[in-house]
Amino acid sequence: MSLNGTETAVVPVPTKKAKTKKLRPARKQVKPGDVERKETPQTGKEYNIWYNKWAGGDREDSYSNKIKSQTRCNVKLDSGLTRANTTGMKYCCLFFSRGCCPYGWECEYLHTLPDPSTALPDSSKDCFARDKFADYRDDMGGVGSFNRQNRTLYVGRIKETGTGLETEEVVRRHFKEFGEIEHDDSETGWAVKVLQYRSVAFVTYKSELHAQFAKEAMACQSLDNDEILNVRWATEDPNPVSKVNEKRRLEEMGQAVIREKMDPKVVDAMRTIRALEDGDVLDADGNLIENSTMDADEEEEEEDEGVDRGTKRRKLDVYEEISTPPPPEEETPKSIGLLSADTMDSLKYFSEIRKRNGILPPTALRAAPQKTSAGLGLGDYGSDEDD
Template sequence: MSSNITETQVAVPKKQKKLKPARKQVKPGEVEKKEAPQTGKEYNIWYNKWAGGDREDSYSNKVKSQTRCNIKRDAGLTRANTTGNKYCCLFFARGCCPYGWECEYLHMLPDVSTSLPDTSKDCFARDKFADYRDDMGGVGSFQRQNRTLYIGRIKETGTGVETEEVVRRHFKEWGQIEKIRVLQYRSVAFVTYVSEFHGQFAKEAMACQSLDNDEILNVRWATEDPNPTSKVEERERLETIGREAIQSKMDPRIADAMRAMRALEDGDVLDGEPVAKRRRLEIEDAPQELAFLQPDPEPEEELQPQQTGLLSADALEGLKYFAEIRKRNALGKPVVRVVPASKPLSEGLGLADYGSDED
């Protein structure tokens, strides 16, 4: 029996595209390693240049990078995907990793949905420092979350809008961009990413690269925005992130119980029901892990002699006794006071134990 079913009558499910093994970006020894020319007598390992002499950071001494990363072509699986390493390969970001799928680090953009094991390191596992370098280069600081890059030496060939589109086209490859600001006629732009990890990756990927006019970019960390509105927005953003992170780790039942307890203290009403009644029902039906929220029974207070004013209760009783002695002396009646037998005589008697001088 022949079948006349055509391809249009059968829905063939599309295969999901699996990530391929990472390719080797360069061959071992292919990239020429150029050392900085000696312009002084001492080499500063912190700034990676010679101390003294000519300014090495000038435009004439900058050399264009020999390689550049291409995420669509170079990203793939490495050994880090099986070992659980969360850090990216620094040489992959610069486009010159010779190991490919044998690399011990990730060959892909940082995953912003998961946090790194150590917050004092960047996405390449490099240690951050307390302060930024004077030239705002290097790894950065762990005291401030910086998502903005300073892009210098841009060759402008049109309006500010055209320059912004060129910058966006080259930098959106490294992550989601929040905003771009171009300082026209100053050859400077500021690129702010949604995630700090993408900013770290883009800083290394675009260092000494070119846009459309064969320029050599100067990519640094941007200083803190002095605009008060920007400071308030950044503080609110960090507070929101912290609040969401705490809520995601909390048990919703505990959060509801704490909310009801807070409303009970304030005397509020939740969902049209008095909080006292609702709280009592919640405590009766509460699971064992919420038992610690039940208030402990208050201990019975021991009867203490109340103190009023400057004199204690014992002092007031003594004054009343002396007043009674004076009254009886005025009437000519003897005053007799019975001393408890439990009190030993060796302790002596106080002045209040005598009725008169004759006793």
């Protein structure tokens, strides 16, 4: 209703709906027969299937012997739904990462980047379902090792056309397509290190699965120039600070996984039992309430991280023993003569029993007989009755 008395229609304003990204069926990256299979030229006498090169020739394949990859994966265009999305397969397609899968939506493996939040069925396999080994190869190539979580890639044979920061930007731009790169305290804020004038770079991802995918996707590829990259696993960082940080990160990840697997009711029950053992008080939410009656020494001990719970319990027991005075000792009767006090008490007890039962005292305590004559009493000495 308007001011002039005429009715006006109210037009509802459409609200914006959140866009949900839907995957379309994966496209076929290549057609059968498009990719020509080119074998590396023979540089030795025997072919080593472990290192995937000829042995007995040069110590290392020269730069000219490397063949540039004919295809490359484009994650935005090539990602899509496959049969693996309906069958429950958790592993990615190896040929999809290399950009040469001819099956597309008919593939039995995933055509997407690996999801770090989804755990693989077998930890001894990589994201492509290939078996890992106990040790790395001498050239740090291949699938990798299951004894160490490696998230860093070694990228060699880079053509540097500018400063170190410019080269680092080029490397990061090409490698960030295949996963999220780790942050650090460097000038750029990214864990991409370039060794200037040595044509070497190190790229660290947040997830090992992304590092596995990027290693296959960028192998024998090129950056902005016409180079052929040599992508390998990086060796362990000898910096002690990095080792401590990596150990702390793995421990936090393990604790987070265990916390998710446990029942919250069991966690609350364990927290309550521990509080009862330590003498702490918890509120309704399970948080610790500081006890005002605690001594200052005990508070300092709790603030100290190096004191374990067992030590605190022993100290509390000692404090309770000191605070409660010992009971007064009963006065023990002193011994009289040759007999002890216990022996005298026993004799008194038995004498009372004899008196109650009407038993005469022993012969030693009887009265002496009266004498009839006041003579010498010779008969008393030579009498046969007396012994």
